[in-house]
Amino acid sequence: MKAVLLREPGGPERLEYADVPEPEPRDGEVVVRVRAAGINFADVLVRQGRYPQPPELPTVLGSEVAGEVDGRRVMALPRAGGGGYAEAVAVDDALVVPLPESATFEEGASFLLTFLTAWIPLTRMARVGEGSTVLVHAGAGGVGSAAIQVGKHLGARVVATASSEEKLEVARGLGADEALLYDGFEEQVRADVVLDSVGGDVFARSFATLNPLGVVVAAGFAGGWWEPLDPAPLVGRNVGVLGFYLGRLMRHRPELVADAVAEIVALWEAGSVRPLVGATFPLAQAGEAHRLIEERRSVGKVVLVP
Numbered sequence: 001m002k003a004v005l006l007r008e009p010g011g012p013e014r015l016e017y018a019d020v021p022e023p024e025p026r027d028g029e030v031v032v033r034v035r036a037a038g039i040n041f042a043d044v045l046v047r048q049g050r051y052p053q054p055p056e057l058p059t060v061l062g063s064e065v066a067g068e069v070d071g072r073r074v075m076a077l078p079r080a081g082g083g084g085y086a087e088a089v090a091v092d093d094a095l096v097v098p099l100p101e102s103a104t105f106e107e108g109a110s111f112l113l114t115f116l117t118a119w120i121p122l123t124r125m126a127r128v129g130e131g132s133t134v135l136v137h138a139g140a141g142g143v144g145s146a147a148i149q150v151g152k153h154l155g156a157r158v159v160a161t162a163s164s165e166e167k168l169e170v171a172r173g174l175g176a177d178e179a180l181l182y183d184g185f186e187e188q189v190r191a192d193v194v195l196d197s198v199g200g201d202v203f204a205r206s207f208a209t210l211n212p213l214g215v216v217v218a219a220g221f222a223g224g225w226w227e228p229l230d231p232a233p234l235v236g237r238n239v240g241v242l243g244f245y246l247g248r249l250m251r252h253r254p255e256l257v258a259d260a261v262a263e264i265v266a267l268w269e270a271g272s273v274r275p276l277v278g279a280t281f282p283l284a285q286a287g288e289a290h291r292l293i294e295e296r297r298s299v300g301k302v303v304l305v306p
């Protein structure tokens with residue numbers, strides 16, 4: 001079968017469209033015929049050699065797919081290490097979820113990881129509801145576009161940041177009450193919860209936005225590694241920081257993640273949220289798709305179609 005192989009870290013041209021053996025399912029696994037594979041920013045970081053827990057190379061990237069198992073339309077999360085950028089992938093049976101009837105495969109490959117990364121922090125870690133303000137960084141991106149919708153669903157006022165006017169418009173279209181460029185955002189918004197997938201100086205500046213008892217949830221470092229944090233000003237201002245990493249939660253609290261999956265799928269089926277597919281590429285053009293994300297030109301999710 002065809003798949004996209006990464007033999008060595010490097011630029012997008014390292015992604016090689018190649019013939020590989022069909023996956024052989026182990027006990028408890030099923031083979032998904034992939035109809036769409038979602039690209040996550042972590043895949044870009046692995047390809048660049050910047051991910052803290054890299055898989056062994058060579059590898060097939062891709063930790064989120066939609067496709068078919070014996071004629072059933074499903075979404076699925078291949079185990080850590082990936083395998084999704086392929087015509088077929090073996091997946092733990094417990095990580096296979098029916099695809100809502102009205103959804104396309106492209107939407108199905110754009111849903112689980114981003115919405116779990118928005119839903120679990122905003123419902124299990126921070127207090128979000130009527131009267132609270134949530135600041136979502138990179139609001140037009142994958143996680144950001146999910147978090148804006150989740151924040152609105154939970155009744156919060158949502159402020160989003162992004163790097164261009166076009167992306168701010170996308171964030172507003174998703175329901176953000178206000179959308180700001182990164183320059184000086186900390187002077188323009190007061191927040192109870194910040195969902196930060198950007199890191200670097202955006203993370204550091206986010207603390208200045210917090211109301212008393214507010215928290216920053218750190219979920220990613222697309223814009224740069226985190227700066228060291230001194231607890232003294234956090235104590236002095238009654239604010240906090242939380243960290244979220246879905247991969248480890250899936251291993252250590254699978255039942256919590258399964259509950260969250262059921263909750264977000266129900267929200268989608270009720271029409272309260274919907275994944276944003278920003279671009280679709282043939283599987284053979286995975287490098288072009290990575291380039292779009294790396295150069296910060298993508299909105300929503302970018303999807304590969306075998």
Ligand SMILES: NC(=O)c1ccc[n+]([C@@H]2O[C@H](COP(=O)([O-])OP(=O)(O)OC[C@H]3O[C@@H](n4cnc5c(N)ncnc54)[C@H](OP(=O)(O)O)[C@@H]3O)[C@@H](O)[C@H]2O)c1
Nearest residue numbers: 040041141142143162163197219220221222223244245246
């Ligand atoms: N902790 C977890 O469990 C978990 C789960 C899923 C994802 N994540 C993390 O969450 C982040 C978002 O993931 P995603 O897949 O949804 O990606 P994404 O948001 O679609 O893409 C990354 C976004 O980060 C922003 N960005 C800021 N500085 C950037 C830079 N120097 N280069 C590229 N982008 C930059 C861009 O938006 P602007 O141009 O508007 O700034 C871009 O849209 C990633 O860091 C990812 O690793 C974490």
